[in-house]
Amino acid sequence: MFLVDMHRIERYSDCRTVQTDGTPRGTRKNPGRGRHVKILSPSRMERCIGCHSCSLACARLVHKLLSWDAAGIRIMSSGGLSSGFEARTCLACDPAPCVDACPTGAYSQRRGGGVITRMKLCIRCGKCAPACPVDAIYLDTSGQPFVCIHCGRCVPFCPHQCLETIDAAQGHHPGVAE
Amino acid sequence: MIREHFRVMVVDLAAGSGNPVDLEGRDTLAGGSGLAAELFSRYGKPGGRWDDQDQPLIFAIGPLTGYFPLMSKTVCSFKSPYHNQYTESHGGGRSALCLRFADLDALVITGKAKRPSCLTVGSRHLELKDISYLWGADVYATGKMLRRAEKGSGHRSILRIGPAGESGSAMACINVDSYRHFGRLGGGCVMGSKNLKAIVIHGDAVLPLPENREYPAVFDEVYKKLTATDMMSKYHNLGTPVNMAVLNEIKSLPVRNLQKTSDPAIEGITGETFARDALLRNAACSGCPIGCIHIGFVREKFMEENQYLYRQVSYDHEPIFAAGAMLGVNDCFAVLSLLDAAEKMGIDVMSCGVALAWATEASEKGLLSEKETIIPLRFGDPASYKEAIRHLSVGTTDFYRLLGQGALKAAARYGGAEFACVLGQEMAGYATGEVFFTSQALGFRHSHLDSAGYSYDQKHKAKDVKEAVDFLLEDERGRAFLTSMVSCLFARNVYTDELLGQCLTAVGYGALASSMKGVSLHIQKLRWKARMATGFDPDGVTVPKRFTEVVTESGPVDASYLEELKNEYAGRIRQLATDAGQ
Ligand code: SF4
Ligand code: SF4
Ligand code: SF4
Numbered sequence: 001m002f003l004v005d006m007h008r009i010e011r012y013s014d015c016r017t018v019q020t021d022g023t024p025r026g027t028r029k030n031p032g033r034g035r036h037v038k039i040l041s042p043s044r045m046e047r048c049i050g051c052h053s054c055s056l057a058c059a060r061l062v063h064k065l066l067s068w069d070a071a072g073i074r075i076m077s078s079g080g081l082s083s084g085f086e087a088r089t090c091l092a093c094d095p096a097p098c099v100d101a102c103p104t105g106a107y108s109q110r111r112g113g114g115v116i117t118r119m120k121l122c123i124r125c126g127k128c129a130p131a132c133p134v135d136a137i138y139l140d141t142s143g144q145p146f147v148c149i150h151c152g153r154c155v156p157f158c159p160h161q162c163l164e165t166i167d168a169a170q171g172h173h174p175g176v177a178e
Numbered sequence: 179m180i181r182e183h184f185r186v187m188v189v190d191l192a193a194g195s196g197n198p199v200d201l202e203g204r205d206t207l208a209g210g211s212g213l214a215a216e217l218f219s220r221y222g223k224p225g226g227r228w229d230d231q232d233q234p235l236i237f238a239i240g241p242l243t244g245y246f247p248l249m250s251k252t253v254c255s256f257k258s259p260y261h262n263q264y265t266e267s268h269g270g271g272r273s274a275l276c277l278r279f280a281d282l283d284a285l286v287i288t289g290k291a292k293r294p295s296c297l298t299v300g301s302r303h304l305e306l307k308d309i310s311y312l313w314g315a316d317v318y319a320t321g322k323m324l325r326r327a328e329k330g331s332g333h334r335s336i337l338r339i340g341p342a343g344e345s346g347s348a349m350a351c352i353n354v355d356s357y358r359h360f361g362r363l364g365g366g367c368v369m370g371s372k373n374l375k376a377i378v379i380h381g382d383a384v385l386p387l388p389e390n391r392e393y394p395a396v397f398d399e400v401y402k403k404l405t406a407t408d409m410m411s412k413y414h415n416l417g418t419p420v421n422m423a424v425l426n427e428i429k430s431l432p433v434r435n436l437q438k439t440s441d442p443a444i445e446g447i448t449g450e451t452f453a454r455d456a457l458l459r460n461a462a463c464s465g466c467p468i469g470c471i472h473i474g475f476v477r478e479k480f481m482e483e484n485q486y487l488y489r490q491v492s493y494d495h496e497p498i499f500a501a502g503a504m505l506g507v508n509d510c511f512a513v514l515s516l517l518d519a520a521e522k523m524g525i526d527v528m529s530c531g532v533a534l535a536w537a538t539e540a541s542e543k544g545l546l547s548e549k550e551t552i553i554p555l556r557f558g559d560p561a562s563y564k565e566a567i568r569h570l571s572v573g574t575t576d577f578y579r580l581l582g583q584g585a586l587k588a589a590a591r592y593g594g595a596e597f598a599c600v601l602g603q604e605m606a607g608y609a610t611g612e613v614f615f616t617s618q619a620l621g622f623r624h625s626h627l628d629s630a631g632y633s634y635d636q637k638h639k640a641k642d643v644k645e646a647v648d649f650l651l652e653d654e655r656g657r658a659f660l661t662s663m664v665s666c667l668f669a670r671n672v673y674t675d676e677l678l679g680q681c682l683t684a685v686g687y688g689a690l691a692s693s694m695k696g697v698s699l700h701i702q703k704l705r706w707k708a709r710m711a712t713g714f715d716p717d718g719v720t721v722p723k724r725f726t727e728v729v730t731e732s733g734p735v736d737a738s739y740l741e742e743l744k745n746e747y748a749g750r751i752r753q754l755a756t757d758a759g760q
Contacts, residue, residue, distance in 0.1 A: 049459075049460050049461050049462040049469035049471075050461055050462055050464070051462035051463075051464065051465065051466055051467045051468075051469060052275070052464050052465060053247070053465075053467045056244075056465065059384075060387060060394060060397065061394065064387050064389070065384055065385065065386065065387055066244055066245065066278075066384075066385040066386070066387050067279070067383075067384040067385065068275065068279065068333055068381065068464070069279075069333070069382070069384060070384040084459075140384050141302075141384075157401070157467070158467075159405055159467040159468070159469065160469075
């Protein structure tokens with residue numbers, strides 16, 4: 001196998017798309033008790049080549065958009081291309097500051113960390129984005145927030161396995177590198 | 179599909195403003211190469227000089243840019259200071275996706291800015307800023323300062339020139355995002371002539387996707403072909419430098435100004451050696467999961483007491499051939515330090531290395547002295563070449579200024595034209611034989627990527643002129659379509675006509691998908707027409723004697739076969755341009 005395990009793309013692609021309320025199918029029906037809940041972890045970003053395949057995949061598959069911004073993960077050069085790349089993505093806080101900031105319940109606490117999003121409730125107030133300490137929430141020009149819902153669909157598109165989903169109950173912080 | 183027509187931003191640097199223009203023609207021009215040729219016919223002055231202020235500098239992407247992987251290149255076209263004719267140069271980095279997300283199919287830049295300037299474009303942004311304080315700065319410093327000056331940490335592409343572009347060198351390149359370039363035929367010089375030090379493209383729009391089931395399915399199929407099979411492993415693994423050892427083995431590597439085609443000493447600069455000793459990491463153009471960009475390091479001791487600094491430099495086959503084998507420099511770190519020097523000055527390292535190889539042989543033969551070269555040029559001496567790269571970039575003396583216009587221009591004054599390794603421009607790193615020499619000498623971009631002449635040489639031993647030229651033209655036609663999409667040509671084996679058709683249909687360009695063959699021929703003709711209108715005479719092309727002295731694994735080059743190929747190809751190009759005119 002040279003770069004990408006396509007079986008994983010197929011495995012992820014059958015079930016998870018965003019429902020009209022912005023929640024990935026499966027997550028809401030069975031929120032789990034923490035130990036079954038997965039979170040996205042960019043554990044191996046030192047390997048990143050800056051291809052943006054992950055954010056393009058998230059936008060394409062989760063949000064049905066062509067974008068490298070309107071996605072749950074955004075790749076930034078950490079200061080000029082010579083210093084490598086970093087991933088702006090949700091750290092799965094619990095309690096989540098963005099949830100506290102949200103006045104309508106569009107963002108609510110996800111068990112295992114992160115947020116459950118109900119876009120129908122979102123009034124585009126833009127309070128969530130600045131509340132996030134790691135700039136993981138992208139606001140488009142209409143003020144719609146985009147955040148990672150920890151579905152894992154971007155993972156198999158990374159050619160260098162920089163990304164993985166981990167068990168929220170593992171106690172492993174997604175910010176800890178390999 | 180975002181829209182059927184093209185959306186083009188036409189900027190007038192003199193006025194400091196621009197207009198978004200809608201242009202029809204998706205089904206006949208496709209985008210990229212086709213769109214650029216059309217834009218040149220609208221905004222260019224075929225008979226005017228390349229540095230006429232009104233001449234356009236064009237950047238164009240294609241209908242698949244951003245929608246599919248490896249649709250990651252931008253076509254830059256302009257009237258070249260090298261030969262005063264229309265040309266294209268292709269580059270990647272983030273430029274293509276940034277143009278897509280700036281919601282532009284093309285950017286056309288005309289006029290001359292009053293002061294050294296930086297043009298910033300985005301989907302909701304257009305601004306020309308005075309950056310006189312950066313005039314004279316090298317490519318690295320310019321990049322650093324622009325990153326700081328340009329607010330916002332979003333996705334952007336920074337195109338800039340170095341001292342070579344400011345000094346009027348026809349070898350000046352446009353650096354894209356540090357590691358990629360619009361390298362050949364002097365795009366950097368065109369920017370310099372327009373007082374345009376840099377272009378920043380903000381990719382800040384969010385775009386809709388086709389609402390069908392095919393698109394994600396076709397995407398997955400393409401992605402699978404590109405990544406889960408071995409089709410691209412050459413580029414991912416050792417990268418293009420894998421060619422160094424391969425070409426050396428079959429006696430087809432230009433060594434020491436093409437005095438030889440093989441040398442055991444190149445062991446020190448093979449792809450394998452670079453990967454083992456100097457490779458730091460890989461990087462990718464945006465939208466490409468292959469990551470063919472290989473980044474090595476240069477480490478310099480700047481003080482006794484073990485004080486070092488380091489820089490990261492990208493390497494590929496062509497730069498290694500030009501700054502390594504061609505100059506007899508056979509140490510990978512020495513080569514990287516030459517690439518670093520060229521990168522900093524913003525000079526195309528291929529042209530620069532090949533031109534200095536000519537100057538070295540001319541020095542050996544007594545045609546040049548240190549009065550011209552300032553420092554002695556000797557094969558295998560990287561320290562003097564490092565100095566020479568700087569002189570060549572800034573044009574320290576008349577000699578270097580002339581050499582910066584091309585080795586043949588310098589040879590016209592100082593002698594030595596017979597050993598100038600020039601095929602339309604300074605040669606690429608393949609000495610495979612007659613068909614490649616013909617294809618570079620007469621190819622549209624004078625690039626090894628115009629068509630696969632080098633591989634034809636290796637696979638076909640029979641000297642069938644018609645068959646060879648048929649192959650070159652047919653291959654060029656296919657590539658003209660790919661560079662209208664705009665695909666990276668490394669993906670040419672994956673993006674077959676069938677797959678391209680599926681991709682185009684999936685994003686809503688069904689009409690284009692059903693007429694690909696006709697459209698590609700139309701684009702091929704359109705490009706040649708633009709080239710001929712700016713003065714190209716295929717019959718006037720000469721191949722210097724040195725190429726006829728080459729001996730490869732297949733034996734000595736056959737000068738009469740080469741001549742016949744050239745005549746046949748020239749006739750066919752003229753025919754294409756005439757067809758396009760009718
Ligand atoms: S979006 Fe930000 S604040 Fe909200 S849970 Fe994720 S990391 Fe925490
Ligand atoms: S885990 Fe899902 S929501 Fe999060 S970035 Fe990846 S694809 Fe997007
Ligand atoms: S897909 Fe992987 S390598 Fe590519 S940008 Fe994302 S994290 Fe980096």
